[in-house]
Amino acid sequence: MRGKSARREVERARHFEAMRTRGFRGGLIVPHRSMVGLPWTALRFLTTLALSLGGVLLLYIALPSLGRLWQEIFERARDFLGLAAPLGDQLWNLPGGLEFTLPVLAAGTPLPGDGALRIATIVTLLVFGLTVLLPVRFTPLRYFLRLLAIIQATAILFFAFAADPFPYRLQDHVFVLLSAGLVIMALVPLVLGLTLHVFDLALWKKLLLTLAILAHLAVFIPLQVLVHIWLVMHGTALVMPVLFLVFGLLLDILVFVSFYGWALSWRGELERRDLPPPAHLAAPIRGRGRGR
Amino acid sequence: MRLALLIPLYAIVAIMVVYTIRHYLFTLNRLFGRHRQPYVDIGTAAWPRVAVFIPCHDEEKVVGHMLDALLAGDYPAEQLAIIPIDDRSRDGTRGILDGYAARFPGRVRPFHRDGGKPGKAAALRDASLHAEGADADIHLVFDADYLPGRGLLKQLVAPFFDIEVGAVMGRVVPINVSKSLLTRLLDLERTGGYQVDQQARMNLGLIPQYGGTVGGVRRSALLAVGGWSDDTLAEDTDMTFRLVLAGWDVAYQNRSECYEEVPETWPSRIAQIKRWARGHNQSLARHWWALLKRPAHVSRAKVADGLLLLCVYVVGPLLVIGWGLALTLYYLGVQLAPGLLVIFAVAMYSTLGNFAAFFEVAAGARLDGSRGRLRLLPFLIIGFLVSLVSVSWATLVQLLTSWRRGNNHQWEKTERFRAPGMAVPNGEGEP
Numbered sequence: 001m002r003g004k005s006a007r008r009e010v011e012r013a014r015h016f017e018a019m020r021t022r023g024f025r026g027g028l029i030v031p032h033r034s035m036v037g038l039p040w041t042a043l044r045f046l047t048t049l050a051l052s053l054g055g056v057l058l059l060y061i062a063l064p065s066l067g068r069l070w071q072e073i074f075e076r077a078r079d080f081l082g083l084a085a086p087l088g089d090q091l092w093n094l095p096g097g098l099e100f101t102l103p104v105l106a107a108g109t110p111l112p113g114d115g116a117l118r119i120a121t122i123v124t125l126l127v128f129g130l131t132v133l134l135p136v137r138f139t140p141l142r143y144f145l146r147l148l149a150i151i152q153a154t155a156i157l158f159f160a161f162a163a164d165p166f167p168y169r170l171q172d173h174v175f176v177l178l179s180a181g182l183v184i185m186a187l188v189p190l191v192l193g194l195t196l197h198v199f200d201l202a203l204w205k206k207l208l209l210t211l212a213i214l215a216h217l218a219v220f221i222p223l224q225v226l227v228h229i230w231l232v233m234h235g236t237a238l239v240m241p242v243l244f245l246v247f248g249l250l251l252d253i254l255v256f257v258s259f260y261g262w263a264l265s266w267r268g269e270l271e272r273r274d275l276p277p278p279a280h281l282a283a284p285i286r287g288r289g290r291g292r
Numbered sequence: 293m294r295l296a297l298l299i300p301l302y303a304i305v306a307i308m309v310v311y312t313i314r315h316y317l318f319t320l321n322r323l324f325g326r327h328r329q330p331y332v333d334i335g336t337a338a339w340p341r342v343a344v345f346i347p348c349h350d351e352e353k354v355v356g357h358m359l360d361a362l363l364a365g366d367y368p369a370e371q372l373a374i375i376p377i378d379d380r381s382r383d384g385t386r387g388i389l390d391g392y393a394a395r396f397p398g399r400v401r402p403f404h405r406d407g408g409k410p411g412k413a414a415a416l417r418d419a420s421l422h423a424e425g426a427d428a429d430i431h432l433v434f435d436a437d438y439l440p441g442r443g444l445l446k447q448l449v450a451p452f453f454d455i456e457v458g459a460v461m462g463r464v465v466p467i468n469v470s471k472s473l474l475t476r477l478l479d480l481e482r483t484g485g486y487q488v489d490q491q492a493r494m495n496l497g498l499i500p501q502y503g504g505t506v507g508g509v510r511r512s513a514l515l516a517v518g519g520w521s522d523d524t525l526a527e528d529t530d531m532t533f534r535l536v537l538a539g540w541d542v543a544y545q546n547r548s549e550c551y552e553e554v555p556e557t558w559p560s561r562i563a564q565i566k567r568w569a570r571g572h573n574q575s576l577a578r579h580w581w582a583l584l585k586r587p588a589h590v591s592r593a594k595v596a597d598g599l600l601l602l603c604v605y606v607v608g609p610l611l612v613i614g615w616g617l618a619l620t621l622y623y624l625g626v627q628l629a630p631g632l633l634v635i636f637a638v639a640m641y642s643t644l645g646n647f648a649a650f651f652e653v654a655a656g657a658r659l660d661g662s663r664g665r666l667r668l669l670p671f672l673i674i675g676f677l678v679s680l681v682s683v684s685w686a687t688l689v690q691l692l693t694s695w696r697r698g699n700n701h702q703w704e705k706t707e708r709f710r711a712p713g714m715a716v717p718n719g720e721g722e723p
Contacts, residue, residue: 033660034463034487034546040324139558140674143681151619158623167625176627194316195651198323199658241622245615254670257650261669264654268663277659282326282495 055189181221318492351436373425414522432508458513458540462548487656500544504528526571608683
């Protein structure tokens, strides 16, 4: 009897507690947005840890398959793009005794002749000129085109005047982009652990997002590199600096941030369950130096 | 040669990492830490005398809305003096202010300036010393395009009951969010900056920044540190650090929200951020050494936070230098490790943009309960790029012309976009 009574008391207390956050027609009364925070639980910590480490482990297990996928993509794209170069592979030694086989297209690196330099100079000047003509509402595009033009100008100056030969082959360019892309993929679960899994999204959403980003990058990175190869084959090594600095890793990061922003626009668990977010208010008066 | 280029590049990457960690810690604190909002519940008190200063220069489009909003507030009228400072306006501002003064004698007391140094800082300095009603205990400051809510003044004054508080800052919320992509991006940046950054600083006992509007200073503190500096473009940052170095606290009130008009065009935004950068850099030059020497009452954490805060507009030029070094090393055939490349790319993406990184922005928007706008998160790179170029250019010009002395001050204000007759919210979110 005493146990039953105590249980009833607890239920009553819970009921009254729930009523404190209910308003007109049962609507939820939430604290002002300036005061709300997020709940942090041991379960959230464990799932964050599991998703982060699990993501890295998944990538580790999938490395051989990923290598084969990239090889396959290169093989098919080589024919599609009409790149007449033999396909090979290059072993990349990773920390911890790991190895990863990267596809290599044994294509020569076309260097620009006088004609290509002249055309590139004219195009670069035209692009820069275009930025002056663009209306002010296109200011970001203006700045972006100027950035491209400035980097391209350095490439033109290098190939026109530098005494040393261009230090990169197309193969080096491909190797760096693929290997750095793999580093980004390895960082994805960890960065999500630090910046996304801490939010109150459902576990399956977090898992789905991790897999979606990894899958997207697994296909995007080799295709991106193949586009680079095609552009270098047709535009000579003159375009390599711009491709490397602007259309390389920054695009991969952009993919990540796009997925991240999309995921954080999803409904959280508190909202789905119609629960108010907690207000982690500190005690109003505390001694100087403590919590001030 | 290569080492000489690599060392500064590594140093820049290290600085980026420090800022990234700072953003991360602030955001975690805001999400899960205890919030310090010790003054927000004060509703009844013996309210002190307050002077509200509104620096104006050609503000005919907006100043009427501002005065209406202040006059509709619940602060005891007998304790409140509204002092619009008309600094050589060339439009109808003077007439509007005189009209209000005639309709509300004793409550609206315009202070007209036709001489002396031009600019907001100089106008504030003059008015705080000579305007009728400037002997009030608390000096609040609003820009003319702001729309304070009914209870905002009480909220901003309440922290001054704590005798150690020298300045108070409230939260700025854009009113014209839906005008363009730029205004939406600025809304995201403001969210990260106030909802997360400022509140985390308040929680952690660091240095919340007095932002020059939606806030104010205690008159005795103002006089103790020598009044407003009239030779700076960022009198707010300058005042923040002078007060902290003199032993006063700066309080941030996240609950005290006030609408503002953010720039709707890129030229206006560029002019704004260039002005902020130059003013902030002036404060860096003036206060970094005094802060580094660490007065006895300033904690080490405050020193570290203060230095990082003072240096925020140096990060942009550093990043440009970093990209220059990376490009040079590229042509020299030095391949950076993939990991380092990734860090640099992430830093490039996430460090700039009113310096609220995307995690901070995302957390702020979710706490605000408006998660839909986070789909715009990747577009922040547009704002980052413009900020990076503008801040770097402003800093470079400032460095090259720093030898020039003399009175070259002028009014540098943000363009207003509101039509004078436009219906505006009353500050409580109601149109």
